[in-house]
Amino acid sequence: MEVLQLAVSAIADPVNLIYLVIGVAAGIVLGAIPGLSASMAIAMIIPFTFMLPPVASLIMMTGAYKGGIFGGSIAAILVKAPGTAAAVATVEDGHALARQGKGRKALKISLFASAIGDTFSDIILILSAAQLARIALQFGPVEFTVIAIAALTLVASLSGKSLVKGLIGASIGLLVAMIGLDPISGLPRLTFGSSDFYGGIGLIPMLIGLLPMAEVLIRLEQPVTGSKVFLPPPRTRDDTRVTAGDWRRMRKPIAAGSVIGTIIGIIPGMGPLLGALLGYDAAKRLSKKPEEFGKGSVEGVAGAESGNNAVSGANLIPLLGLGIPGDSEAVILIGAFMIHGLTPGPLIFTENPEVVYGLYGGLIVANMLLVVFGLLLIPVFTRVSTVPTSIILPVVMILATMGAYNFQQSFFDVWVAFAFCLIGYTMHKVGAPRSTVMIGFILLPILEDNFRRAVLISGGDWSVFFESTIGNVLWFIALAAVCASIIGYRRHLRSGQ
Amino acid sequence: MRRFMDFQLCLALGLLGFCGFLFFWAFPRYIPTRGGDGLEAMLPNGVVAFLTVLSAVYAVSRLRTVLSMAGAARAAPSDDDRRQRRRSAAFLIGSLVYAGLLPVFGYVLSSVLLISWFLFLMNERHPLVFLLVAVLPPFALNFLLARVLLVRFTALDNFFAGL
Incomplete structure (x- = not known):
C-alpha cells in the first residue's frame, strides 16, 4: 500500500508529469531519426536532467527510453530505415504495410504492441525487483565481486563479429574507469600529474562522445539527403486504423512477444534486438498465415514490437535488484542514477524508496503517454524521419557538446567527449562495438571496490572467494555464463550472422 | 611495403605500444603502490596485461589477413x-x-x-x-x-x- 502511495504521489506531482511528457516526446522524436538509437536519446537527454530532482530526472529518462524504442519503428515503417537496431525486425512487414497504403495502421499496431509489451514487463519488474533485492541484501563483497565478473560476460554477447575487439573495448573501459583517486587509499591514480583527472573521467561526457558525437561523424560519411519515400495514400478507412479483426490476429503475437521480451530483458546482455527477433519468430510460428510475413503481416509487426519494448522494463530488474546493467541502455540509466548520488542495487529499496517507486509510477504512466502521443501526434513524428541530415546532425552535435559541458560546467569534459568521439568513430571503423567500453567502465568500480574489500576483510586470504555457499553458487552461475557466452558466440559465428 | 599498411594492423600495433607505454612509463609514475592494501597496482596491471594479450592476438590475426590479401593481389594484379x-x-x-x-x-x-x-x-x-x-x-x-x-x-x- 505504501508502495502504491509513493508511486502515485510521485506521478501526481505536476512537475514530474511534465518532465515525463517531455521525456517520452523527446524519446520518440530522437528514436525516429534514422541512426539515433534509444541509448543515444537517453545520453542526449541526461545533461538536461542534472538540475532536476532525482525522481523527475529518472522518470524523464525512462520515458525517453520507452519513447526512443517506439520512435525507432516510425522510421522503420515509413522510410525503411530503422531508427534503432531494435526496429530491424519491424522493417520488412511495417514498410510493406506502408507501401500498401497502410502506414498509419502499421504505426498504430506498433504503438499498441509496444505499449502492451512494455506494460507487461513493467508489471514483472514491479513484482520481482524488490524480491531480487531482498535476496541480494544477504550478499557481501565476495558475492558482488563474482556478480561483477559474471556481468563482464555481457561483453561476449555485445561483441558482434569479433570477440577480441569486444574484449579490447571492455579493457579500455576498465582502464579509463581506473583514472582518478584510488577508492581505498585515496591516492591519485593514472592522473598524469593533472588535477583535471583527480575526479576521474565522467561517465556522461564519455557516453556523449562515444554515442551521439561519434554517430555524427559516422553519418557525415553518407550522402546528405532527406529520406523521401513515396507512400500511397490509404484506400479505405480500415487502412488507417486497427480493426477488431486485426486485434484478433495480434493477440497471440503480442502475448508471446511480451513474455519473450521480458525473459530476454531479465538476462543481462541480450538486448531489445534479440527480443524483437525472437518475438517476430514466435509470431510467425503462431500465425495461421506465415506466408504473409515479410510482405506486410500485422502479426509480424505486433510480435517484433512487443518483443523489443518488453525488454525495456525487465532490463531494470538486474539494475535495481543487483546494480548490474542489463544492456547498454541500462548502463546509461546507471549513469543517470549516479549523477544524482544514487547507487542502483539492493540498498536503494531501503535508502531511497521514493525514487524506486516513483520510477515504477513513471514507467506505467509513460506507457499510457506513449499511446496518447502516438495516436495524436503520429503525423508530426513521421515528419521527423524525413528531416534532412544537414539539420539533424548539427542539432545532435550541439546538444551533445552542450551536454558534455553542462555535466560539470567544465571545458575538460568537452575535451573528454571529443576524445571519446574519436575513439568511438575509430571503433566503428574497425567494427568494434562501442557499448563494450561502457560496460567495462560501469563494472570496474563494482568489481574493484568489492574485490578489495573482500581481500581486506579476509586479511589477504584469497580463499575467501570460495568459502561462502552463495558465493560458490554464484561462481557456478558466472562460469556457466562465460561458457554459454563463448558457445553462443561460436555458434553465432558459425551461422555467419 | 605499401600493401602492408593496413589501418587495423596499425591500430593493433598502436594498442600494443600503448600498453608498453602504460607498463613501463605511466604505471611506475602514476599508480600508487604504498599506503593502501597492497592491491593498488594489481588490477591496473592485470587489465593492461589482458589488453596486451588481446592486442597481440588482434595484430597477429590482422597480419594474417593482410598477408593473404597481399598474396591475392600479387597473384592477380590487373x-x-x-x-x-x-x-x-x-x-x-x-x-x-x-x-x-x-x-x-x-x-x-x-x-x-x-x-x-x-x-x-x-x-x-x-x-x-x-x-x-x-x-x-x-x-x-x-x-x-x-x-x-x-x-x-x-x-x-x-x-x-x-x-
Missing part, C-alpha cells in the same frame, strides 16, 4: 586492381577531409560560440531557461554553418562517386 587502389587512396583522402577536417572547423567554431553562451549564462542554469535562451541562438547559427558545410560535403561525395 589494371582494375590498380585503378581500384588509386580510387581507394583518393577516397581515403577525401573521407579524411569529408568526415574529419571540415566538420571540425564548423563544429569547433559553433561549440566555441556555444560555450561562450554558457559562460554568459553560468548563473542561470534552470533547464527551461537553458533550452529557451542558451540553446536556440547557437542552434540557428549551427543550422547556417552546417547547411553551408554539408552542401559542400554533398559536392565532394558526388565528386568521389564519379571517380
